[in-house]
Amino acid sequence: MRLETKRLILREYTMDDFDALYAILSDPVTMKHYPKPYDAAGTNRWLTWSLNNYQEYGFGLWAIELKETGEFIGDCGITMQNIDGELLPEIGYHIHKNYWRNGYAKEAASAVRDWAFANTNFDTLYSYMKYTNVASYSTAASIGMTKIKEYPDDKDGIVYVYSITRENRFAKLQKNLENKGYLVHVFASKETAAEYMNSQIHQKTVGLGGSVTIHEMNLFQLLSSHNTVYWHDMKPNDMTIMETRTAASRAEIYISSVNGISENGEIVNIDNTGNRVAAISYGPSKVYLVIGCNKIADSLESAIYRARNIASPMNAKRLGRKTPCAIKGDKCYDCNSPERICRNLSVLWTKPTGAEYEIILIQEALGY
Numbered sequence: 001m002r003l004e005t006k007r008l009i010l011r012e013y014t015m016d017d018f019d020a021l022y023a024i025l026s027d028p029v030t031m032k033h034y035p036k037p038y039d040a041a042g043t044n045r046w047l048t049w050s051l052n053n054y055q056e057y058g059f060g061l062w063a064i065e066l067k068e069t070g071e072f073i074g075d076c077g078i079t080m081q082n083i084d085g086e087l088l089p090e091i092g093y094h095i096h097k098n099y100w101r102n103g104y105a106k107e108a109a110s111a112v113r114d115w116a117f118a119n120t121n122f123d124t125l126y127s128y129m130k131y132t133n134v135a136s137y138s139t140a141a142s143i144g145m146t147k148i149k150e151y152p153d154d155k156d157g158i159v160y161v162y163s164i165t166r167e168n169r170f171a172k173l174q175k176n177l178e179n180k181g182y183l184v185h186v187f188a189s190k191e192t193a194a195e196y197m198n199s200q201i202h203q204k205t206v207g208l209g210g211s212v213t214i215h216e217m218n219l220f221q222l223l224s225s226h227n228t229v230y231w232h233d234m235k236p237n238d239m240t241i242m243e244t245r246t247a248a249s250r251a252e253i254y255i256s257s258v259n260g261i262s263e264n265g266e267i268v269n270i271d272n273t274g275n276r277v278a279a280i281s282y283g284p285s286k287v288y289l290v291i292g293c294n295k296i297a298d299s300l301e302s303a304i305y306r307a308r309n310i311a312s313p314m315n316a317k318r319l320g321r322k323t324p325c326a327i328k329g330d331k332c333y334d335c336n337s338p339e340r341i342c343r344n345l346s347v348l349w350t351k352p353t354g355a356e357y358e359i360i361l362i363q364e365a366l367g368y
């Protein structure tokens with residue numbers, strides 16, 4: 001498991017991390033909200049417990065490194081914790097005191113939250129902390145959690161519990177999109193979303209943008225039985241790819257996924273020939289944008305970062321491009337390759353005038 005954010009890399013621990021972790025866990029200031037700093041045996045248990053969690057659950061606490069220097073600065077991840085008598089998934093974060101007040105805990109915890117909603121079935125994620133740990137509950141609040149309760153505890157005196165649900169995250173995005181003039185529908189799965197779209201679109205010309213999400217939803221096959229559908233991935237024998245793209249962008253209805261969307265509702269796409277971003281922005285009388293939960297980012301900057309460094313490299317790899325991102329598979333290198341796929345960046349700040357727009361939000365990870 002490896003997660004990347006703008007400034008951080010989160011990766012699984014190995015036993016080789018002992019010395020760096022011991023420097024954090026044995027530091028009395030860093031660990032001031034724990035009963036006491038950890039000794040070597042405690043640090044060893046922490047590492048062993050993390051490694052066992054990867055095996056048992058597929059997640060655990062992950063080491064955090066600074067991208068720029070490779071320095072190990074702490075950890076963040078999900079562990080199952082006994083919170084007031086219930087075993088619940090908790091986002092935990094521990095940053096060495098030398099790196100406090102840089103927003104690293106928020107950046108790491110946001111990535112872990114998004115990973116958990118995209119890769120596990122948990123509908124609610126928690127963080128809990130001693131009532132005096134202001135930095136910890138400020139971080140929880142900064143990733144969209146709200147305080148749901150407090151309870152007495154022998155060790156900590158009083159414990160605060162914060163949580164965020166899948167619905168919270170979607171409800172906020174839905175409200176912001178509706179305020180921007182979009183029609184929004186939320187679905188629990190790609191199957192129910194596809195069924196709904198198939199029932200809405202009948203005897204129309206339909207254009208589809210290049211999209212793994214559309215493949216995963218089987219939309220071409222579903223809609224083709226009662227509509228005329230143009231998709232360059234399934235071009236008719238008597239049309240070229242460019243002719244198919246042009247016909248798609250002039251269809252009555254255009255359907256695409258997106259590469260990123262901010263919680264505020266700004267929609268980000270990166271394109272090569274530009275047919276997809278053009279059709280999304282202007283042309284059809286109705287546009288559907290289908291968005292899995294993995295596309296949601298905290299801010300416009302994070303959504304653009306996601307589109308460039310997560311979606312585009314994966315698409316370049318899928319398309320077999322000989323670009324550095326496809327070969328190394330980790331991030332955008334802003335390449336000058338003739339095979340570069342990123343040539344247009346589109347941001348819909350708000351709903352364009354003219355066409356009708358419907359946003360299909362799906363509570364599972366889809367596409368890149």
Ligand code: SF4
Nearest residue numbers: 312325332333335342
């Ligand atoms: S600009 Fe080049 S390196 Fe960056 S994501 Fe696009 S194709 Fe990959």
